[in-house]
Amino acid sequence: MKISYNWLKQFINLDWEAEKTGELLTDLGLEIEGIEKFTSVPGGLEGVVVGEVVECGPHPNADRLKITQVDLGKETVQIVCGAPNVAKGQKVPVATVGTTLYDGEGNPWQIKKGKIRGEVSNGMICAEDELGLGQSHDGIMILDEKYKAGTPVHTLFEIENDTVFEIGLTPNRADAMSHLGVARDLRAGLLQQNVSIELITPSTSSFHIDNRSLKIDVAVANNELAPRYCGLTISGLKVADSPAWLQNRLKAIDLTPINNIVDVTNYILHELGQPLHAFDAAKIAGGKINVKTLPTGTKFTTLDGVERELHEEDLMICDASAPLCIAGVFGGINSGVTETTTSIFLESAYFNPISVRKTAKRHGLNTDASFRFERGIDPNITEYALMRAAILLSEIAGGEVTSDIVDIYPKKIEDHLVVLNFANTTKLIGEEIPKETIKSILTSLDIKVNNVTETGIGMTIPAYRNDVTREADVIEEILRVYGYNKITFTQKLNASIASTERVEDYKIQDKTAGQLIALGFHEMLGNSLTSPKYISLSDSLSEAHNITMLNPLSQDLSVLRQSMLFGGMEALAYNNNRRTNNVKLFEFGKTYHNYPDGRAEKKHLSLTISGNQEEDNWRIGHSEKSDFFYAKGIITSILDRLGISGYTEKGVKSDIFSEGLSVVKNKKTLVDFGVVKKKITKAFAVEGEAIFADFNWDAVLEEIPTHNFNVSPIPKFPQVKRDFALLLDENISFDVLKASALQTERELLKEVTLFDVYTGKNLPKGKKSYALSFTLQDEKKTLTDKQIDKIMKKLQQRFESDFGATLR
Numbered sequence: 001m002k003i004s005y006n007w008l009k010q011f012i013n014l015d016w017e018a019e020k021t022g023e024l025l026t027d028l029g030l031e032i033e034g035i036e037k038f039t040s041v042p043g044g045l046e047g048v049v050v051g052e053v054v055e056c057g058p059h060p061n062a063d064r065l066k067i068t069q070v071d072l073g074k075e076t077v078q079i080v081c082g083a084p085n086v087a088k089g090q091k092v093p094v095a096t097v098g099t100t101l102y103d104g105e106g107n108p109w110q111i112k113k114g115k116i117r118g119e120v121s122n123g124m125i126c127a128e129d130e131l132g133l134g135q136s137h138d139g140i141m142i143l144d145e146k147y148k149a150g151t152p153v154h155t156l157f158e159i160e161n162d163t164v165f166e167i168g169l170t171p172n173r174a175d176a177m178s179h180l181g182v183a184r185d186l187r188a189g190l191l192q193q194n195v196s197i198e199l200i201t202p203s204t205s206s207f208h209i210d211n212r213s214l215k216i217d218v219a220v221a222n223n224e225l226a227p228r229y230c231g232l233t234i235s236g237l238k239v240a241d242s243p244a245w246l247q248n249r250l251k252a253i254d255l256t257p258i259n260n261i262v263d264v265t266n267y268i269l270h271e272l273g274q275p276l277h278a279f280d281a282a283k284i285a286g287g288k289i290n291v292k293t294l295p296t297g298t299k300f301t302t303l304d305g306v307e308r309e310l311h312e313e314d315l316m317i318c319d320a321s322a323p324l325c326i327a328g329v330f331g332g333i334n335s336g337v338t339e340t341t342t343s344i345f346l347e348s349a350y351f352n353p354i355s356v357r358k359t360a361k362r363h364g365l366n367t368d369a370s371f372r373f374e375r376g377i378d379p380n381i382t383e384y385a386l387m388r389a390a391i392l393l394s395e396i397a398g399g400e401v402t403s404d405i406v407d408i409y410p411k412k413i414e415d416h417l418v419v420l421n422f423a424n425t426t427k428l429i430g431e432e433i434p435k436e437t438i439k440s441i442l443t444s445l446d447i448k449v450n451n452v453t454e455t456g457i458g459m460t461i462p463a464y465r466n467d468v469t470r471e472a473d474v475i476e477e478i479l480r481v482y483g484y485n486k487i488t489f490t491q492k493l494n495a496s497i498a499s500t501e502r503v504e505d506y507k508i509q510d511k512t513a514g515q516l517i518a519l520g521f522h523e524m525l526g527n528s529l530t531s532p533k534y535i536s537l538s539d540s541l542s543e544a545h546n547i548t549m550l551n552p553l554s555q556d557l558s559v560l561r562q563s564m565l566f567g568g569m570e571a572l573a574y575n576n577n578r579r580t581n582n583v584k585l586f587e588f589g590k591t592y593h594n595y596p597d598g599r600a601e602k603k604h605l606s607l608t609i610s611g612n613q614e615e616d617n618w619r620i621g622h623s624e625k626s627d628f629f630y631a632k633g634i635i636t637s638i639l640d641r642l643g644i645s646g647y648t649e650k651g652v653k654s655d656i657f658s659e660g661l662s663v664v665k666n667k668k669t670l671v672d673f674g675v676v677k678k679k680i681t682k683a684f685a686v687e688g689e690a691i692f693a694d695f696n697w698d699a700v701l702e703e704i705p706t707h708n709f710n711v712s713p714i715p716k717f718p719q720v721k722r723d724f725a726l727l728l729d730e731n732i733s734f735d736v737l738k739a740s741a742l743q744t745e746r747e748l749l750k751e752v753t754l755f756d757v758y759t760g761k762n763l764p765k766g767k768k769s770y771a772l773s774f775t776l777q778d779e780k781k782t783l784t785d786k787q788i789d790k791i792m793k794k795l796q797q798r799f800e801s802d803f804g805a806t807l808r
Contacts, residue, residue, distance in 0.1 A: 002253035003182050004038070005163040007271070011183035011200050014190070018163040021186070025165065028189045029480045030176055034166040038252045040244070041132040042106060044161065045154035047099030048131065049073065051123075052149040056088045061117040070094055070125070073150015080121035085139035093131060093141050093153045095124045102132060133157065160248045172467040174375035178273030188444035188481050202271075204387040210400035216284060216345045218406045221292035225315045226327065228350040228409040229291055230382045233281055234390060234399040235343035237261065243396055260397045261337045261344065264389055266368075273377055274348060274385035275369035277317075279324060281343040283335050286320025289345065294323060302365075303331045314359045315351065328356040328373040330365050343402070346393075348386040350379040350413070361551040378464030379413040415448075416461040416469050423455070428475050431487050441481045442474075503704050505603075508642065509588055512605065515641055519634060520614065521584040521607070526567030528590065529557040534566040537680050539655045547594045560592035565656060565692055568608035569676070569684040576687045582611035584626070588697070603697035607634065607673070610690045628659055628675055631691045635663065635671055638695075643705045644670070649735065656680060656692075668699045715779040719750070722792050724772045724799075725808040727763070732803055734770065741774065744798045745791050748783070751775040769808060 005018055014021065022032040051070040059065035065082050072094060079094070086092070095101055099111045101124075113122050128134030128141050131153075147156065167182070175181045180201065187199050214233040220226050241247070242263040250257050250266060257263050265276040279289075298310040300323050310316065315327040324335040328351040337344060357374035360366060383405060393399045426432045439457065442449055447468075448460040461468050468477060479487075513523060529549065535541045541562050552558035561567065568585060575583045585608040593600045609631055612623040624630075639647065647665040652672060654660050660674025673693035681690050726737075738752045756771035763769060776783060776791060799805040 001167045001169045001177065003165045003167055003179060004249060004252040005165065006160065007162075007179050007249055007252070008183055008186070010202075011180055012187055012190075012197055013200070014186070014197060018165070022165055024189045024193070025167070025182070025186060027480075027483055027485065028185050029170070029173070030182060030185060031168045032165050033168045036164050036166070038160075038162040038164050040160040040248045040251065041154075041157070042102035043100055043108075043132070044159055045131060045152070045157070047111075048093050048095050048126065048153040050143060050147045050149055050151040050153060050156075051092050051094035051125065053086065053088055053090045053092060053125075056086060059117060059119060061119070065117060067119055068125070070123070071149045072096065073148070077122040078120055079123050079125055080116040080119050081125045081140065083125065083127065083140040085142070086125060090140075091143040091145055091147050091149070093126045093143060095126055095130075097123055099123075101126075101130060104129070158244065160245075160252075162248075162252045164252055171375060174372070174377065174466060175273075175464050177372050177375065177377075178270060180272050184446065188441065191440065191444045192481060192483060202388055204384060204391060207387040207391055208401065209404060211402055212404065214281060214343055214402040215287070216281065216403065216406075217288045218408060219288065219290050219292075220408050221290065222315065223408075223410050225293070225352045225355045226291045226349060226408075227352065227411065227413060228379055228382055228407070230348045230386050230405060230407045230409075231289065231345055232386060232390065232401060232405045233343060233345050233403040234393055235281070235402040237342055237344065237393065237397045237399040239337065239339050239341050239397070246396065259337065259339075261341065261393065264392045264396070265346075267392070268385050268389045269368055269372070272381060272385050272388065273372060274381050275328065275372055275377070276385065276389055277325060277331060277347040277369075278337050279317075279335050279345045279347065280337055280341045281345050282341070284319045284324070284345060285322065288320050289324075289347075290318040290320070291327065292316060292318060294318070298323070300326070301333045302326065302363075303333055303336060305333060308363055311359070311362055313355065314362070315355055317347070326359060326363070326365075327351050329360050329363070329370045330367055344399075346386060346389060348382045348389075350377060350382055358551055361553070364553070376464075376466040378462075380463060383407055413463050415463050416465075417458070418461055418469070418471060418474055419456055419458050420471055420474050421456040424471060425475050425478065428472065429479055429487065433478065433482055437482065438478055441478050445477060445481065447474075447477075503701055503706055505701060508701065508704065509605075511641070512638060513586070513588075515638060516586045516607075516634075519584075519637075521586045524568075524571050524585045524587045524608075526561075526564070526571065526587055526589060527557065528560055528592070529553075530559060530561040530566060531556045532559045535562070537566070537656075537683055538563065545593045545595060547592050547599065562591050562593055564589060564591060564604050564606035564694055565676070565680070566684075568606055568692055569680065569686055569690070572608055572610055572686050572690055573684045576610075576685070581687060582613075582615055582623075582626075584609050603701075605695035605697050605700070607631065607693040607695075608690065609634075609692075610686070610688055625689075626691065627689075628691060631673055631693055632661065635673060635693055635695075639663070639670070639700075642700065644700070644703050647703075665703055668702070669696055670699050670703065671695050715777060717778060717780070717782050719775050719777045720783050720788055722774050722776065722788065723755075724774070724792075724796070725756075726770050726772065726799060726805040727767055727808050728770055728803060728805050730759070730766055730768050732805075734772075737770065737772065737799070737803070740798055740802060741772075741795055744795055745776075748776050748778055748787075748791060749774060750777050 018035055022035050026032050049072055051072050053068050054071050055069035057067055059067050065080055066086055068079050068081055069076055070079050095111045097111055097113045100108050102108055111124055125140045128136040176185055187197060190197055214235050216233055218231055220229050239259050239261055242257050242260045246263055247257040255266055261278050265278055269275050293312055294310050294316050296312040299307055300310055301307045316323045317325040317327050325331045351373050353374050353376045356370055360370040390401050439449055442459060446462050450458040450460060468474060535543050545562060547560040549558050571585055572583055587606050590601045590603055609626045611626060613626050613630055614623040616623055647663050649661050649663055652660040652662040656677060657674030658677045662669050663671040671693055676690040676692050734754045741752050742749060753773045755773055758769040
C-alpha cells in the first residue's frame with residue numbers, strides 16, 4: 001500500500017524527515033518496505049532554463065530543420081530545431097547539455113552535444129510533452145516574454161515534490177488502509193515521543209442540498225449482506241480532467257487519473273478508506289436502486305468487458321430492470337460515468353466482508369474496493385465520506401446536490417466492550433507499564449475509557465477496529481504503540497527441557513530429509529490443490545472421494561489431492577522443460593480423501609526420480625541411470641536408518657506402475673514404489689523413465705522402534721564369502737531362494753545377496769542365471785574350509801532338489 005507524505009500531512013502537521021517518520025511507522029506495526037521520491041514532472045525540470053531565440057535561419061542540409069542562436073543568460077548557444085513554430089524573439093524552454101528528460105513511458109534519456117546533418121547542436125528547445133507539462137507535440141512550447149533568459153524553468157511552474165511510503169500492511173489492519181488511518185496511528189506514536197499533534201479531519205460543514213430535483217429510490221433486500229447503504233444524486237456535472245493537485249495526489253500512489261468524477265471516488269477511497277461508486281443517473285432504469293441477489297447463472301458484463309455468470313450469493317446493485325454493479329467488487333460496463341454524464345447517483349456503503357471476499361474470489365477479481373470491503377471498513381464513516389465527496393465534486397465538477405442522503409442502516413454495528421486487567425497486561429508484555437501511560441495510549445487510539453479501577457480498565461473499542469475484540473488484542477495495541485524496543489530483557493534465560501521417549505514426527509522428518517539430501521535429493525513442496533482431471537489417470541482413485549473447493553482460484557486448482565504422484569510428475573515436467581533431466585526430489589505432504597464414513601488426511605513421503613544417478617563429469621564420465629534397483633536401495637537405506645526391520649517385499653500390480661514392489665510389515669504397507677507407466681509420464685510430457693515411491697508415513701512412524709535394544713560387539717572372527725552362479729527357471733524369484741538358504745543354514749549364514757542377473761543368448765529357453773553371494777561367519781571361532789565346503793554343499797543340494805537349479 002502506498003502512502004503520500006504530503007497527503008499524510010493534510011491530516012497531521014508534521015515536519016519530520018521522511019526516514020524518521022518511516023521508522024516510527026515501522027515501530028507501530030506499519031512496516032515501511034520502501035521510501036521513494038515523487039515529482040509531478042519527471043526529473044523536476046532540472047537543467048531546463050528559459051532561452052531567448054536571437055537568431056533563426058534555415059538548415060543548409062535539411063529543409064525541415066532550422067538553426068537557431070539561443071541566449072541562455074550566461075551564454076548564447078547554437079541549437080538545431082525541427083519545430084515548425086520556432087521563430088526569432090521567442091522565449092522558449094531549453095534543455096541544456098547534460099539534462100535528463102523522460103519519455104512518455106518514464107524512461108530517461110540525456111541531452112548530449114552533437115551534430116545534426118553536419119551542424120552543431122548544444123541542447124534542445126522543448127515541446128510540452130517532452131518536459132512532462134502537457135500532451136502537445138505540435139511545436140515547441142512558447143513562454144511569456146516577461147521571463148528572463150537563464151531563469152530555471154522549474155520556478156515558473158507548480159511542481160509538486162513528494163515522498164511516498166510503501167507499507168507492507170498486514171491483513172488484520174483494515175483500519176490503516178487509508179491516509180486517515182495511517183495518520184491516526186502516527187498521532188498515537190508521536191504522543192509516546194512526547195510530540196502532541198492534533199489530527200485534522202476534512203470538514204463537511206459546507207455540505208448542503210441545493211435542490212431535490214433528482215430522487216433515486218433505494219431498496220435493500222438483504223440487510224445482512226448490506227448492513228448500511230447510503231446514496232445521493234449530484235446533477236449539473238461537467239466531466240473533464242481533474243485539477244493538477246488531485247492528479248498529483250493520485251499519481252503519487254501509482255493511480256492513473258481518469259476524469260474528475262472517477263478521480264474523486266478514488267481520492268476518497270485512499271483518503272478515508274471508504275469505497276464509493278458513481279452510477280450515471282441517466283442509465284438507472286425506473287429511477288430506483290435495488291440491492292439484492294440474483295439467480296445463479298444470470299449473465300452480467302463487468303467494466304472490463306468480460307461476461308460473467310453470477311452466483312446466487314453474489315450481492316448486486318440493480319435498477320428496476322437489470323444489474324448495474326457487483327456490490328463492493330466491480331462495476332458494470334453500461335452504468336459507469338462517461339464523457340456525456342451530467343448527473344450521477346453516488347453510492348457509499350458497508351458490505352458484509354465475508355460476502356465480498358467470496359464474490360471476489362469466485363470471479364477472480366481483486367480491486368481496491370474489494371480489498372477494503374473484504375477486510376472490514378468503518379461502518380460509521382459512510383455518510384461522512386459521501387458528504388466529503390459531494391463537496392469535492394461541487395468544487396471541481398460544478399455539480400449540485402439534488403437529493404437528500406438516503407441512509408439505510410436498520411441495525412447499527414455496535415462498538416466492542418472489553419475489560420483489560422493490569423496484571424494480565426504485565427504478564428503478557430513481561431514488564432509493567434504505568435497505568436497512566438496505558439490510559440494515554442488507549443485514548444490516542446480512539447478507544448474510549450469507560451472506567452478505571454485498581455485492577456483494570458473498562459473500555460469501548462470503535463467498530464472500525466474489527467481486529468481488536470479481546471483483552472489480548474488490546475494488550476497488543478498497547479505494546480506496539482508503547483514500543484517493542486522499550487521492553488527490557490533480563491540477562492538470564494530460563495528454559496525447560498522435557499524428556500520424552502515417544503517418536504517426534506518432525507525429528508524423524510528432519511533425519512530422513514538430511515539423509516536424502518546427502519544422497520543428492522532436493523526437497524520440493526507441491527500444491528495440495530490440484531486438477532480433478534488427474535483422477536482419470538488411475539483407477540485406484542475415485543472422483544467421489546474428491547474434496548472440492550467452494551471458491552477455487554481456477555478449475556486446475558479446484559480439488560485437494562488424493563495422490564502425491566501427480567505433483568511429482570508436474571515437478572518433473574517443469575524440470576524437463578528447463579533442460580534438467582537428472583532429477584531426484586522428495587516431498588513430505590498430505591493427501592485428502594472424502595470417504596463415505598468421513599474425511600481423512602494421510603501423511604506421505606514421496607520420492608520422484610528420473611535421469612542419471614549423478615551429473616556427468618570428467619572424473620566418472622557417464623553416470624549410471626537411476627533405475628528400479630537404485631530406488632530400491634534408497635528406500636532400504638531409509639528404513640534401515642529409521643531402525644525398521646523384519647519387513648517383506650512383494651510384487652504389486654498397479655495401474656500406475658509398470659513394475660512395482662510393496663514393502664510390508666505387520667500387514668501394513670510401508671512403501672509402494674516402481675516405474676511409472678508410460679501413459680502417465682506421457683500425460684505430463686515427462687521425458688524418459690520416471691520412478692516414484694510413496695511412503696505411508698503414518699505406518700512408518702508406527703513401526704519405528706521406541707523400546708530399548710541391546711548392542712552386540714562386533715565379532716572378532718572374520719566373515720567368509722562364497723558365490724554360486726545358478727541356472728534357474730524364469731519364474732523363480734530371489735526372495736524364494738534367499739528364504740530357502742536362510743532356512744537351510746540358520747546359524748552361520750548371515751546374508752544372501754543377488755549381484756548379477758542374466759537372461760538371453762547361450763541360455764536354454766525359459767531359463768535365467770542368478771549370481772548369489774553368501775556371507776558366512778562364526779562369532780566364536782574362525783571357520784575352516786571343511787565347514788564352509790559342507791555348508792555350500794548343503795545349499796547346492798537344497799537348490800537342486802527344491803528348484804531344479806544347476807551350477808553354471
